Amino acid sequence: MSNHVIINAEGAILGRLSTHIAKRLLAGETIDLVNVEKMVISGQPESTIRDYKAKLEIRSKYNPLRGPFHYRRPDRFVRRTIRGMLPYKKPRGKEAYHRLKCHIAIPKEFEKAKLIKIPEADSAKLSRKKITVGELCKQLGWNYDPAKDPTL
Numbered sequence: 001m002s003n004h005v006i007i008n009a010e011g012a013i014l015g016r017l018s019t020h021i022a023k024r025l026l027a028g029e030t031i032d033l034v035n036v037e038k039m040v041i042s043g044q045p046e047s048t049i050r051d052y053k054a055k056l057e058i059r060s061k062y063n064p065l066r067g068p069f070h071y072r073r074p075d076r077f078v079r080r081t082i083r084g085m086l087p088y089k090k091p092r093g094k095e096a097y098h099r100l101k102c103h104i105a106i107p108k109e110f111e112k113a114k115l116i117k118i119p120e121a122d123s124a125k126l127s128r129k130k131i132t133v134g135e136l137c138k139q140l141g142w143n144y145d146p147a148k149d150p151t152l
Contacts, residue, residue, distance in 0.1 A: 003029045008106075008115040010035040013042060014081060014133060017121035022085035025096035033102045034110055037074040037134030040123045045131040049139045056140065072142040074133045075102040104144075 005024070009017060017039065021031055041048055060066045071077045079102045087093035103110075123130060138144070 006032045010038040012121040014039045018082045030099040034106045036078040036102045039133045040130040042128050042130045072140045074137045
């Protein structure tokens, strides 16, 4: 049985935390990532939103249903970011990717569990402007109503 780790992503920089998680997944750990909507992306919010909206325009010309798929939910968005840092087309990377679970907020089963913060990815020292993954996903079309969410 591999290690099971629950990481709190609140206030973490998306890219730095993603690389850290990708390395741990390849080492054989099982990771649950909570509070993914509170992760931050550094840089000007307007240019970040503009760049991701331009990315939404990319699709297959002959059959758009075949992808590429651009997720708007924060948990799927972060999971796809981490997938880009794994060799997911090879068996080792595919197994590592299946050991990752991302969650919006903190699910009830993890409320009393010990949450780990990764200090290397903390955005407290960041002096630049930033945008949270939740805000970015809302700009991209994510409709979220906490009252209708069955997981909270």
